[in-house]
Amino acid sequence: MNKVYVSAIANKVSEEEIRSLISPAKARRLGMLQKRALATALKALAVSGIEMPDMILNGTVMGCIETSLRILDGMASDGEKVAMPTAFMQSTHNTVASLIAIHTGNHGYNATYSHGAVSFECALQDAFLSIRSGQASSALVCRNDEITPLMRQNPKFFGNVQFSDVSEAWVLTANRDDGALFEIEDIVITHRNGTDSAEIVKSEL
C-alpha cells in the first residue's frame, strides 16, 4: 500500500492572481466561482509541480448555484419560454472539475462529489483510496462553493444546508519527494440519521 501525502494547498486567491492565471478572453466566459475555482486549482498545481495529476476531483455542496438561480429567475419571470443554454451548461455540479480538465488538457479520472458538509472529504477519500491502492499516483482535490446575495439574505432559502464561500485545492501524491507537507493516514466518513461527519487523519512528517 502506498502512502498518501499532501504536497500543496491553495486557497484565498486574490483578484490579481486570478488575472495572472486566466487570460481575460477566457475569464469573460466564466462565472465568478468558475474563475476562482480554476485559478485556485492552477495555483495548487503550480506549487506542487505536478502539472498533470492522474485524478481531478471536486467537492461542492451547491455547485454553481449563481447560474442555477439565474435560470430559476428566468423561469419565474418568463415561464418556459426561457432559453439560457450557457447558464444551463454551467449549472451542473461537475462543470468546475470539467473546466479544470479542459483548461489543462487532462484526460484522467474526473469526478464531483456533492454531499453536503462532507463533499470535500468524499472527494478526498476517492483520491486517498486510489493513491493508496496504486491505481493513481497523484490527484487534485478541490472544494468550491459560492454564496449569492439571495443566500446572504436568507441562508435557509434552500433548506437547512451548511456551506460557505470557498475555493480551495489540495494536491495529493504518493511521492514524498513532491514537497510533501503532511501525510494523510485515513479519511473517515460517517453517516447517522441524516447527518454526516468526517475526519481527515493526518500525520506530521
Add this chain to the structure above:
Amino acid sequence: MTADRVVITGIGLVSAIGSNLSENLANLRQGKSGVSEMEFLGSEHKGLPVGEVKLSNRQMCEMLGIVDGELVSRTFLLGALAVKEALGFLPPVVRGGLALVSGTTVAGMDVTEKLYPEPLPADSDPVHDCGSNTNSIAKYFGCFDYATTISTACSSALNSLIFGKRLIEGGVRDIVVAGGTEALSKFHLNGFKSLMILDERRCRPFDKTRAGLNLGEGAAFMVLERESSAIARNASILAVLSGAGNACDAYHQTASSPGGEGAFLAMERALASARLAPADIDYISAHGTGTPDNDASESAAIKRLFGQNHPPVSSTKALTGHTTSASGSIEAAFCILAMNNRFLPKNAGFSTPDESCITPLTSDVAPDCRIDNVMCNSFGFGGNDSSIILSRYE
C-alpha cells in the same frame, strides 16, 4: 485473488418501462417503449415525448408509507423505491452498517422550481441539494452508516458504482448500495431544450435520421459486495463488477469530441482493470442518446477500440428516455438482466444506417448465446465519461 472480486447481490430498478425488476425485464425483452406523452411533469412543452415513470408522487408515497408527501422530491421517491427493492435482496440480519452511494444532479430541483421564488418550507425533507436527497434516503431506511453523493451529470450513477467498488476494494465496507436517481424537472427539460438536443419524436439512437434525445427518469441501485462476504452468507450472486474506467474528454462542457477520446479512454481503462481484451466483450450497452454528436463520437470510439468487427451494440434510450444521472445504473441493471436471461436488448428506433455510426443490434440473438462479459457506457456533460464491465458469475 478471486475472493477480492466485487460482486452484485441485489438490484432495485424503477424506469419508464417498469416500477420493479420483473416489469423492467419483461418490457426490456419485448422492446416495449415507455417513452410517451408527458403525464406528470406539467411542462408546457407537451410536444416533447418523455420517459416518465408511470407512477404519481402520491402513488409512490403510498408505496413507501409516506404521509404529507406533497413537497417531497420525486428524485427521493424514485431513489427510495429502487433502494427498497435492492435491500429486499439482503436478509434483515445483514441490513446494518451499510454504505449508500447515490448519483444525482437534479436532486430537489423539482420541488424548488415549484415554489421559487418562495423559499423551501423550514421542515422540508429532503431539501434542495444533492447530498440531502441521498441522506433522506439513508434516513428513511435507517441501515446506512456511510452516505455519499456523486454528481457528474449523466454519468453520475455509473460513477457511483465505480466508487462503490473502490470502497469495497479499499476495505472501507463489505457491502455498498450504489446507483443513482433522477426525476424529470422543468429546469432540465428546458435546459436540454435550450441546447436544441431534444427530439420531438421518439429518439432513434445511431440512426441516420436521429435528431436528439428524449428525457427520461428513474432510479436503480445495486447491492455491491465483496465476493468472500457474499459466499460466507451463501448469497445468490447476480454478476461480477469486473472492470471500471473513468476518463475526461476534456474537450467541451457539453459537446463530445469527434474522435470520442474520453469514451475511448474510459472503455480502454475498463478493459484494462478487468484484465480483458476487446474480443472478450460479448455486448456493449451504449450510452447512445440519439443526439447526432454523441452517437457519432461514441461510434468512433467503439470502432477505434474494437475495430470493424465490434461486438453487438445497442442503446436502450428509446425505451426509457435518457434517464440522465440514473442512466448508468439503470442500464447496468439491464445488462445483468440480459446476461442472466440470455438475451440482448435490441436497439429500438433504428431503421437507417449512418456511415458515421456503428450499426446497432436490431435482431434477436440465438437463445443459447453465451454472454460472459458486457460493457456498459455512460457519458456526461463536462466530458465525464465512464464505462464498466459486468461479467457472468460462475
